[in-house]
C-alpha cells in the first residue's frame with residue numbers, strides 16, 4: 824500500500840518531469856534515502872551528513888519556502904519531526920539536536936525545495952559546538968554535486984535507512 828502510494832505520487836506528469844531534473848527531493852531517487860513518512864512529509868537521511876544521524880524533514884510537494892507550507896500542515900510537520908527526533912535519539916544515542924531551516928537564498932538555501940535539517944549532537948563531537956554551520960554549507964553543496972567524494976555510498980545509505988526504519992516501527 825505504501826509502495827503503491829509512492830509510485831502514484833511520482834507518476835511523471837510534465838511538471839514533475841521538469842522538477843525531477845532539477846530538484847533532488849522531487850526525484851524518485853529520494854525514496855532510497857527516505858526512512859519514514861507522514862501524509863505530507865518525508866524523513867530523509869542526508870547523503871552527505873555533517874555528522875552521523877543528520878536527517879532532513881522534507882514536504883512531499885515541491886514547496887520552495889517555509890511560508891508556502893499550508894498552516895494546517897505545520898502541526899503535521901512539527902509532530903512528525905518530534906517522532907523523528909525520538910528515532911534519531913534512540914539510534915544515535917543522544918538527546919541533543921541542531922535544527923535549522925535555510926529559508927531563502929540569502930539565508931543559505933541551495934536546494935529550492937524547503938527542507939529542515941536535524942543534526943544529532945554529542946559532547947565534544949566538534950571543536951566548537953557552532954562549527955556545524957560552516958560544515959553544513961559545504962555539505963549542502965556536496966549534496967547536489969553528484970561527483971562529490973564526501974557522499975555516503977548507496978550501501979551505507981541502505982544500511983542506515985534499514986536501521987532507522989526498524990527504530991521507527993518499534994517506536995510508533
Ligand SMILES: [Zn+2]
Pocket residue numbers: 842846847848849884885886935936
Ligand atoms: Zn522539489
